[in-house]
Amino acid sequence: MIDSISVIGGKDKDGAAEAIPLLDIRAGEILAVVGTTGSGKSMLIADIEQWADGETPSQRRILINQMPAGEFADDRVLRGMAAEVSQNMNFVMDMSVKDFLNLHACSRHLEQAEMLAEQVLNYANRLSGEPIGSQDKLTVLSGGQSRALMVADVALISDAPVVLLDELENAGIDRLAALKGLALQNKIVVLVTHDPMLALLADRRVVMKNGGMFKLHSTTPEEKLLLKKLEQSNRQISFWREQLRLGFTVNEEALKQY
Amino acid sequence: MRFIIVSGPPSAGKTAVMIHTIRHLLKDGIKVAACKIDCLKTSDDDNYRALGIPVAVGLSEYLCPDHFFAANLEEIYAWGSYHGAEILILETAGLCHRCAPAVQGCQSICVIDNLSGIDTPQKVGPMLSTADVVLISKGDVVSQAEREVFRQRVEMANPDAAVLSVNGLNGQGSLKLKKIIMESASVNRIEGQELRCSMPAAICSYCTGETMIGSSYQMGNVKKVDFGKFEKMRSKEPLPSSDV
Known part of the structure; x- marks a missing residue:
């Protein structure tokens, strides 16, 4: 059981010590990782994913429950502790969704694989705009469908206590629902994002700069209030998007109806 | 080394x-x-x-x-x-x-x-x-x-x-x-060390440059596909023997 993970700061791109020397993340917390392109966001996620022990270019060390990850002697146990969904991932296996989910569940020696596969599919369909069928081939799923299925699968079958999400916003899925679904299960969620809504939905955000952890903010009550406004504007943008996607024209009248 | x-x-x-x-x-x-x-x-x-x-x-x-x-x-x-x-x-x-x-x-x-x-x-x-x-x-x-x-x-x-x-x-x-x-350990001498898996044998006519297809061109260590008893019984002509 993981109660917390800690990132012990290493070096930034110039070899200077990171401004944040220690970052503790507790179970049930959502931590956003923000920063400009090339600031080191994905590297931070990669360090956590491989349980860095000073051997990566950043020289960071990751602790699990205050213990160095290296002390978890069995590498196979350690590996199951983090699961990732990133913008670059694709399904490459030539299989139906159902068969694949079964295969994944069996590979983790989970019981009632078929039932679990069905749950994943249901959850994925809540996240995805377009319905996913159990007989659909993995490789023909759209970007949005794939990402929805990956999130659902990571949450229910991989069931890792640490979930790493890299730029989910491009995925075309209901990302807020995805995030809330994951966080509810008492997991540690670390998400790299450029999306202000996701950043503010997180409990805290670490700001990356020049390869190092630069600042750490807790989301303020005022920011949480502003988030509501942002969500309102977002609904408006979504409405416009849907209008255009469905082939309608946009005019003053349509906007009033909304 | x-x-x-x-x-x-x-x-x-x-x-x-x-x-x-x-x-x-x-x-x-x-x-x-x-x-x-x-x-x-x-x-x-x-x-x-x-x-x-x-x-x-x-x-x-x-x-x-x-x-x-x-x-x-x-x-x-x-x-x-x-x-x-x-x-x-x-x-x-x-x-x-x-x-x-x-x-x-x-x-x-x-x-x-x-x-x-x-x-x-x-x-x-x-x-x-x-x-x-x-x-x-x-x-x-x-x-x-x-x-x-x-x-x-x-x-x-x-x-x-x-x-x-x-x-x-x-x-x-x-x-x-x-x-x-x-x-990993150093190895002081490679001579006398053993391959962990033996290599496939292949001393047939193709090893020496033969390019023609057909049994009459084949000599040496030749292995044929076993199509099973049923197939052999059905075929009018017996398939070439798989014996070396």
Whole structure:
């Protein structure tokens, strides 16, 4: 059981010590990782994913429950502790969704694989705009469908206590629902994002700069209030998007109806 | 000298991962030499040369690359020693899936990639099952689920190997691999060491340059497909005997 993970700061791109020397993340917390392109966001996620022990270019060390990850002697146990969904991932296996989910569940020696596969599919369909069928081939799923299925699968079958999400916003899925679904299960969620809504939905955000952890903010009550406004504007943008996607024209009248 | 033998299917990322790893070794002031064995052509030696280390290339050309590999190990070892290498990297390419270049006393590394299909760990055969270290590359472009399933298949094919995820593009995992290489034992003499898996026999007319198709052109060690009893009974003419 993981109660917390800690990132012990290493070096930034110039070899200077990171401004944040220690970052503790507790179970049930959502931590956003923000920063400009090339600031080191994905590297931070990669360090956590491989349980860095000073051997990566950043020289960071990751602790699990205050213990160095290296002390978890069995590498196979350690590996199951983090699961990732990133913008670059694709399904490459030539299989139906159902068969694949079964295969994944069996590979983790989970019981009632078929039932679990069905749950994943249901959850994925809540996240995805377009319905996913159990007989659909993995490789023909759209970007949005794939990402929805990956999130659902990571949450229910991989069931890792640490979930790493890299730029989910491009995925075309209901990302807020995805995030809330994951966080509810008492997991540690670390998400790299450029999306202000996701950043503010997180409990805290670490700001990356020049390869190092630069600042750490807790989301303020005022920011949480502003988030509501942002969500309102977002609904408006979504409405416009849907209008255009469905082939309608946009005019003053349509906007009033909304 | 530590003698590290690297193998794996084409385009799995063998050279890319080794380049990153050698860079880490060189940073620590360790002397490295690299040799590349291939069939007809290679340009990987340029990549190794760019590191400023001694590089050798062996092309098997008209010979079976596996046999060529085994027949040259002693000379490659001597070449590495001559250059004062503390670590000799031998990258093999073009070996068939019946073969494994693993040798007792040498650390054997097999590189396979996540994109190559779910059955690949089984298909690769002894190259993977006799390896000390299995590197899985290209995990960044497939789903978490596929990574997990693929890795499980690798562990089924070789339960004893250290299995490591690597990324040949950004070098992720290469520092860990360096550590594993440094922990491996030196080998003082390659002569008298044993291949972990015997090589396939093939002394037939095609070995000596025959190009014509048909039983009458075939001599020596020839094996035929067994189509099963039922098929044999149905066919009007008896199929050629599978006897050698």
